[in-house]
Amino acid sequence: MEFLADYAGFLARTVTLVVAIVVVLVFIAALRGKGRRKPSGQLQVSRMNDFYKGLRQRLEESLLDKDALKSLRKGEAKSEKAEKKGKKIPDAKPRVFVLDFDGDIKASATAGLRNEITALLTLATPKDEVVLRLESGGGMVHSYGLASSQLARIRQAGVPLTICIDKVAASGGYMMACIGEKIISAPFAILGSIGVVAQVPNVNRLLKKHDVDFEVLTAGEYKRTLTVFGENTEKGREKFQQDLDITHTLFKNFVASYRPQLAIDEIATGEVWLGVAAIDKKLVDQLMTSDEYLSERAKTAELYHLHYAERKSLQERVGLAASGSVDQLAVKWWGRLTQQRFW
Structure with missing residues (x-):
């Protein structure tokens, strides 16, 4: 037992030393990086046609015997050679730029x-x-407003924009989707939720019960309409509801401007629909998965997948590993418990 106690003490001291060294190294890295220009990201581009071709060829290699596979490859090479010979200046295929947006509550993407x-x-x-x-599934109004404005740049440039939804595009997500000239949805994807919500808990009565005073001082009549700790008034509630109604009207007008075929007052109730029902409401134009659509386009166009990857410094990587999950939970729950407005 004495040996185990000595070993446990030694192990504890070793772990403490390692942790201390890591902390010092992170601190030094932070000091060295202070004042420097933050590392920039990099645009990664991959040709998706090669991906689809690779899938087909791998299946052919598994199913065909050696002679049949050799004959197939020879025929493909012959066809490609004949096509190039017959067209000294081949017609350029249209290009399809494929982007991904996986939205969280802050639309961080x-x-x-x-x-x-x-x-x-x-x-x-x-x-x-x-x-x-x-x-x-949506999130903060200002965050998804900015994301939607980015997509509007594509429409303004006259470039066709197609939105593919496999799982969900609701609330702020549908605000982005409606900008597409064509919206394609999987049959059981969730769409709609054209509405605005805000939740504000109030613990003022609890504080009063324990003789705790909380003062809210403002300069401006409506600087703070509802509070978490202070005493809310009926006038403040009315103003808060008025702001929500205005935001909802702006949301409806925005969607209607891009999809005038919608009966906007009928669908802007905050309800959601599955794809098979959403097509009848004209929320989407076609029922199909993104895989089906892109694999078909790859037959006649050159597909390029674009992804902008941010380079993170050492201290950023360490910080994300240590507190990323905690931060996400804090933002999610505190945001929903305060006056943040959500699409």
Whole structure:
């Protein structure tokens, strides 16, 4: 037992030393990085046609015998050679730029989306197409407003925009989706939720019960309409509801401007529909998965997947590993318990 106690003490001291060294190294890295320019990100581009071709060839290699496979490859090479010989200047295939947006409550993916759109607009023409694979249940009004504005840049440039939804595009997610000239949805994806919600808990009576005073001082009559700790008034509630109604009206007008075929007052109730029902409401134009749509486009167009990857410093990587999950939970729950407004 004495040996085990000595070993446990030694182990504890070793762990403490290792942790101390790591903390010192992170601190030194932070000091060295202070004042330096933050590392920039990088645009990653991959040709999706090669991906689809690779899938087909791998299946052929598994199913065909050696002679049949050899004959198939020889025929493909012969066809490609004949096509090149017959066309000294081959017709350029249309290009399809594929983007992804996986939205959280803060629409954090907007940071990469804006750079991807800026890059593709330097080359894209009305003969090309942008396909956005969108997944989002919505979030903060201002965050999804900015994300939607980024997509509007594509429409303003005259480049066709197609939105593909496999799982969900609700609330702020549908605000983004409606900008597409064509909306394609999986049969059981969730769409709609054109509404606004805000939740504000109030613990003022609890504080009073324990003789705790909480003062809210403002300069401006409506600087703070509802509070978490102070005493709320009926006038404040009315103003808060008025602000929500105004935001909802702006939301409806925005959607209607891009999809005038919608009976906006009928669908802007905060309800959601599955794809098979949403097509009858004209929330979507076609029922199909993104995989089906892109694999079909790959037969006649060149597909390029764009992803803007941020480079993170050492202290940023350590910080994310240590507190990323805690931060996400804090933002999610505190945001929903305060006066943040959500699409």
